[in-house]
Amino acid sequence: xxKMVESGGGLVKPGGSLxxxxxxxxxxxSTYIVNWVRQAPGKGPEWVASISxxxxxxxxxxxxxxxxxxxxxNAKNSFFLQMDSLRAEDTAVYYCARVGFQGGDAxxxxxxxxxxxxxx
Amino acid sequence: DIQLTQSPSxxxxxxxxxxxxxxxxxxxxxxxxxWYQQSPGKAPKLLIFAASSLQSGVPSRFSGSGSxxxxxxxxxxxxxxxxxTYYCLQIDTYPFTFxxxxxxxxx
Numbered sequence: 001x002x003k004m005v006e007s008g009g010g011l012v013k014p015g016g017s018l019x020x021x022x023x024x025x026x027x028x029x030s031t032y033i034v035n036w037v038r039q040a041p042g043k044g045p046e047w048v049a050s051i052s053x054x055x056x057x058x059x060x061x062x063x064x065x066x067x068x069x070x071x072x073x074n075a076k077n078s079f080f081l082q083m084d085s086l087r088a089e090d091t092a093v094y095y096c097a098r099v100g101f102q103g104g105d106a107x108x109x110x111x112x113x114x115x116x117x118x119x120x
Numbered sequence: 121d122i123q124l125t126q127s128p129s130x131x132x133x134x135x136x137x138x139x140x141x142x143x144x145x146x147x148x149x150x151x152x153x154x155w156y157q158q159s160p161g162k163a164p165k166l167l168i169f170a171a172s173s174l175q176s177g178v179p180s181r182f183s184g185s186g187s188x189x190x191x192x193x194x195x196x197x198x199x200x201x202x203x204x205t206y207y208c209l210q211i212d213t214y215p216f217t218f219x220x221x222x223x224x225x226x227x
Binding site: 037046047050060095110 | 151152153154156158162163164165166169170171173175176207209211214215216217218219220221
């Protein structure tokens with residue numbers, strides 16, 4: 001079964017850090033562009049970051065640039081989101097998603113999400 | 121950044137109805153537009169990619185059309201499991217952006 005599973009969410013104080021992980025199974029992650037998408041409570045999804053298959057192209061949402069770092073370990077079929085200097089507005093469910101090969105660069109497989117709460 | 125708007129934001133319908141949702145982009149995105157369905161507590165599910173192509177496993181009552189700046193998602197005969205929130209996503213230009221969503225609810 002093709003699956004992506006996030007982990008690492010939790011409660012953190014403003015200014016703190018968290019590292020999210022996304023583990024893929026049922027397919028070889030190393031051939032896919034992967035993304036992080038977040039969804040604040042009661043809001044729509046928001047794209048956060050993308051990393052290419054060989055980590056040579058990385059893009060971030062402006063509001064997280066300089067605070068978040070996306071990386072991947074293809075040998076472990078996993079990728080990560082290091083989140084530093086967290087703010088209350090970063091509170092959201094964080095999803096990992098891959099860009100499928102079906103065409104149009106759509107995100108075809110998503111994880112179930114991990115909740116990040118930034119609060120004092 | 122490319123802004124996406126969706127209309128209507130809320131749609132009240134009955135089982136068997138034909139419903140359409142429009143997504144408009146602030147600038148052209150060619151056909152780099154996808155549609156997602158999201159139920160409460162679940163991840164978004166891909167329905168349509170490349171504006172008009174049906175994702176594998178998605179029922180044929182779902183269809184998409186459009187290119188450039190105007191796109192439509194149509195459900196030909198609404199089923200009970202289709203009552204959910206629908207989002208469009210442009211993957212033409214970074215930062216990728218989602219529409220604000222359309223909630224389809226029971227009339």
